[in-house]
Amino acid sequence: MNPKKTIVCFGPGTRFKGGIANYNTSLAKTFDKIQDTETHIVSWTQQYPAIVPREFIDKESRSNQLEGTEIQEKYITNFNNPGTWTKTANYIAALNPDKVIIQWYNAMQGLPLSRIVKQLKNKCKAEILFDLHFVVPKENSNLDKRFTKMGLSTVDTFIVHSLKTYNELKELFPEKNIELSYDGQRSDKQWTALKLYHPIYDMFVPDPEFDKEAFKKEHGLNKNVFLFFGFIRKYKGLHQAIEAFAQVAKNRDDVSLIICGESFWNTLDSSKLSTKIKEATFGLLKRMFLRTEDDEKDYHPLDLIKKLNIEDRVMLINKFVANEEVPQYFQTADSVLLFYLTATPSGIESISYNFDMPILATKVGHFPETIKDGYNGYLAEDRDIEDMGRVMELSIENPIDRNNVAEVTKELSWENYAKVILDG
Numbered sequence: 001m002n003p004k005k006t007i008v009c010f011g012p013g014t015r016f017k018g019g020i021a022n023y024n025t026s027l028a029k030t031f032d033k034i035q036d037t038e039t040h041i042v043s044w045t046q047q048y049p050a051i052v053p054r055e056f057i058d059k060e061s062r063s064n065q066l067e068g069t070e071i072q073e074k075y076i077t078n079f080n081n082p083g084t085w086t087k088t089a090n091y092i093a094a095l096n097p098d099k100v101i102i103q104w105y106n107a108m109q110g111l112p113l114s115r116i117v118k119q120l121k122n123k124c125k126a127e128i129l130f131d132l133h134f135v136v137p138k139e140n141s142n143l144d145k146r147f148t149k150m151g152l153s154t155v156d157t158f159i160v161h162s163l164k165t166y167n168e169l170k171e172l173f174p175e176k177n178i179e180l181s182y183d184g185q186r187s188d189k190q191w192t193a194l195k196l197y198h199p200i201y202d203m204f205v206p207d208p209e210f211d212k213e214a215f216k217k218e219h220g221l222n223k224n225v226f227l228f229f230g231f232i233r234k235y236k237g238l239h240q241a242i243e244a245f246a247q248v249a250k251n252r253d254d255v256s257l258i259i260c261g262e263s264f265w266n267t268l269d270s271s272k273l274s275t276k277i278k279e280a281t282f283g284l285l286k287r288m289f290l291r292t293e294d295d296e297k298d299y300h301p302l303d304l305i306k307k308l309n310i311e312d313r314v315m316l317i318n319k320f321v322a323n324e325e326v327p328q329y330f331q332t333a334d335s336v337l338l339f340y341l342t343a344t345p346s347g348i349e350s351i352s353y354n355f356d357m358p359i360l361a362t363k364v365g366h367f368p369e370t371i372k373d374g375y376n377g378y379l380a381e382d383r384d385i386e387d388m389g390r391v392m393e394l395s396i397e398n399p400i401d402r403n404n405v406a407e408v409t410k411e412l413s414w415e416n417y418a419k420v421i422l423d424g
Contacts, residue, residue, distance in 0.1 A: 003036070004036045004037065004038055005036060005037050005038070005098040005099070005422065006037075006038045006039075006040070006095055006096060006097045006098055006099075007028075007031045007037055007038070007039045007040070007097065007098065007099050007101070007422075008039075008040045008041075008042055008092050008095060008097045008099070008100045008101070008126070009024050009027050009028040009031070009039065009040070009041050009042070009101050009103075010024075010041075010042045010043075010077075010092070010100060010101065010102045010103065011023070011024035011041075011043065011044075011102065011103030011105075012024060012043055012044055012047060012103070013025070013041050013043030013044075013073050013075055014041075014058075014064075014065045014066060014073065015043070015057055015058060015075070016043075016044075016047070016057060016058060017057065017058035017060075017061075017320055018058075018231065019230075019347030019348075020103055020105045020133065020347075021058070022201060022203060022323075022347065023103065023133075023198075023347065024041065024043075024103050025041070025065050025066070025203070026199070026201060026202060026203055026414055027101065027131075027199075027414065027417070027418065028040075028041050028069075028071050029065075029066075029069055029071065029414075030414040030415060030417070030418045031418055031422075032069045032070060032071050033415075034418065034422070037422075038070075039069075039070070039071045039072075040071065040072045040073070040074065040095060040097075041071055041072070041073040041074070042074050042076060042077070042088065042091065042092055043073065043074065043075045043076070043077065044075070044077045044078070044079065045075045045076065045077060045078045045084070046078045046079050046080055047079060047106070047109070048079055048106070048108060048109075049079060049080060049108065050079075050080050058320070058322075058323075060319075060320055060321070060322035061322045061323040061324065062322065062324060063323060063324060065203065065323075074091065076088050076091055077112065077116070079108075079109065079112055082112070082115070085112045085115045085116050085119075086115075086119060088116050089115075089116050089119035089120050089123060090119075090123070092116075092120060092124070092126075093119075093120060093123035093124040096124060097124060097126040098126055098127070099126060099127050099129065099421060099422065100120065100126045100127070100128045100129070101129050101131050101159075101421065102117070102128065102129065102130050102131065102155075103131050103133065104130045104131060104132050104133060104134075104151065104152070105133040105134070106137075107137045107143075107144035107145075107147045107148045107151075108144075108147055109147075109151065110146075110147030110148055110149070110150040110151030110152070111147055111150060111151070113151045113154075114150045114151045114153070114154050117151075117154040117155060118154055121154075127157060127186075127424065128154075128155045128156075128157070129155065129157045129158065129159055129194075129421065130151075130152060130155050130157075130158050130159070131158075131159045132152075132158055132159060132160050132161070132165050132169070133161070133344055133345065134165060134168075134344040135148065135152070135165055135168035135169050135172055136148075136168045136172075145172075148172065149172060149173075152169070152172070152173075153173070156186075156191050156192065157186060157191070157192050157193075157194065157424070158178075158191070158192070158193045158194065159193075159194045159196050159421070160180075160193045160194070160195055160196070161196060161197050161198045161344070161345035161366070162197075162344070162345055162365070162366035162369055162370075163195070163366075163369060164344070164365055164366045164369070165344065165345075165366075166178070166180055166193050166195065169193060173191075176190070176191050177190040177191070178190065178191045178192070178193050179191065179192050179193070180193050180195055181193065181194050181195060182195050183420075184419075184420035184421075184423050184424050185424065186424045194420060194421075194424070196417055196420060197345070197412050197417070198345035198346070198347070198349065198350045198412070199350065199412050199413060199414045199416075199417045200350055200353050200354050200409055200412050200413065200414075201347070201350050201351050201354050202354070202414060203323065204323070204326050204327055204330070204351050204354055204355075205327065205354065206327055206330075206331055206355055207327050207328070207331065210327065210328055210331050212331055212332055215328060215332050216332060219315050220256075220312075220315075221256040221258070221315060221332065222253070222254045222255055222256040222313070223254040223255075224252075224254050224255045224256070224334055224396050225255075225256045225257075225258060225332055225333045225334050226241075226245060226255070226256070226257050226258070226333060226334070226335060226336075226337050226360075226392065227257075227258045227260065227329055227330065227332075227333035227335070227336050227337065227357075228241050228257070228258070228259045228260065228261065228336075228337050229258075229260045229261060229326075229329060229330070229336065229348055229351070230260075230261045230347070230348045231261055231262055232261050232262065232263045232301065232302075232318075234299045234341070235340060235341045235342050235343075236338075236340050236341075237339040237340045237341050237362070238259070238301040238302075239299075239301040239304060240339040240341075240362075240383070240385060240388060241257075241337045241339045241388070242257070242259075242301060242304045242305060242308065242310075242314075243304065243308070243385045243388075244337075244339065244380075244385050244388035244389045244392060245257045245310070245313070245314075245337075245389075245392065246304075246308040246310050247385065247386070247388075247389035248389050248392045248393055249310055249313050251393070252393075252396075254396075255313065255392075255396070256313055256314070256315065257310075257313060257314045257315070258314075258315045258317070258329055258332065258333060259302070259314060259315070259316050259317070259318070260317040260321055260329050261317070261318070261320075261321070262318065262319055262320040262321075263302075263318060302316070302318065317329075326351070327355070330351065330352065330354075330355040330357060331355060333357065334358075334395070334396075334399070335357060335358045335359065335360050335377075335392075335395050335400070336348065336349075336352045336357050336358075336359050336360070337360050337361075337392075338359055338360065338361040338362070338367070339360070339361065339362050339380065339388050340361065340362055340364055340365065340367075341362075341364065341382075341383070342364055342365055343361075343362075343364050343365025343366060343367055344365055344366065345366055345370075349361075349370065350412075353405060353409040353412070356402040356403075356405045356406050357402075357405065358376060358377045358378070358395060358399070358400035358402065358405060359371055359376070359377035360377060360378050360379075360380065360388070360391050360392060360395055361377060361378075361379055361380070362379070362380050362381070362382050362383075362388070363379050363380065363381060363382055364382050367379065370408075372408065374400075375400070375404050375408070376400060376404045376405045376407075376408045376409075377400060377405075378391035378394055378395055378400070379391070
């Protein structure tokens with residue numbers, strides 16, 4: 001009989017909204033299904049400095065994502081309280097884990113995570129892996145670079161979802177020999193980057209009872225529907241998607257656009273004094289450390305809907321969408337728009353694949369790695385609105401076979417992903 005392995009998935013727990021919380025939960029649930037494993041989620045209570053003016057708790061979803069599992073979930077780590085960093089290391093070490101997988105998705109967390117990992121190394125013999133959702137931040141300030149290097153220098157094993165991320169890791173640590181492993185084998189003498197992928201979300205599945213045509217009729221949607229889904233951030237290029245759609249809508253009367261997502265920096269009551277203080281303090285720090293072109297203070301892409309006179313063609317859901325409501329939008333749309341300015345492996349891309357959805361994306365980041373132009377989606381030139389409109393038109397005139405999407409993604413399972421982590 002094999003001895004039981006104890007796995008710790010460190011990252012945002014099920015209380016939090018957003019793709020990383022969903023990702024961490026799905027990974028933990030996968031380990032929980034494997035025989036002779038004991039799985040724990042160890043979570044932040046606060047992921048960011050207290051001055052960040054945003055609500056991160058999921059107050060919309062109703063289902064218990066851990067129902068039917070034996071996963072134990074512990075909320076302990078507060079970014080703003082260094083005492084909890086030591087408590088976190090002590091708690092994890094007491095579990096005597098075999099593997100600790102830490103979700104890396106924000107450079108600021110390099111400070112607490114470096115302290116936690118260093119203490120863990122002294123207190124237990126677990127293999128500690130950073131699961132890298134990026135290396136170079138979207139904003140990429142000098143302070144971000146410093147925190148990134150501080151955090152990532154503490155472990156020997158990384159998980160990368162794209163070759164772009166691996167190359168960024170090598171650029172950040174040119175003095176290190178980082179072996180890229182496709183089979184899960186770790187190097188004894190140097191750092192190892194496990195080349196994996198962003199698995200397909202299994203928490204969002206098509207509803208067999210959903211009536212697509214009734215939904216379209218109820219909401220006044222036309223025959224061909226494009227979807228933008230997820231948090232509204234500047235790097236996701238919603239402004240480009242809207243402008244490209246407006247271009248298509250000039251030529252056709254059979255198209256609609258669903259925009260479904262929360263404005264990332266508009267989740268708190270701006271009339272409250274506490275919000276005003278946070279926004280003022282956070283704004284000052286951004287001016288000190290952030291490049292002007294990366295500041296999202298004046299990013300209001302939704303204003304383009306009225307400006308371009310396409311209100312009657314756009315269905316807007318400008319809020320965080322409960323997990324239970326996600327499938328209806330993907331089941332209604334014909335393709336997903338990812339006209340990003342910069343890109344790392346995307347949770348929205350993963351959700352789309354779960355519905356066999358073709359993707360229309362820009363030629364940035366990892367997209368040329370995962371999207372085969374004309375096979376499982378279409379690629380547009382970066383920052384070229386006319387070309388984005390072209391691929392939108394092309395997706396209507398020459399639609400992607402959804403069997404192609406299913407074929408490309410059939411190996412991107414959570415089970416295969418977890419097996420590589422465990423076998424090393």
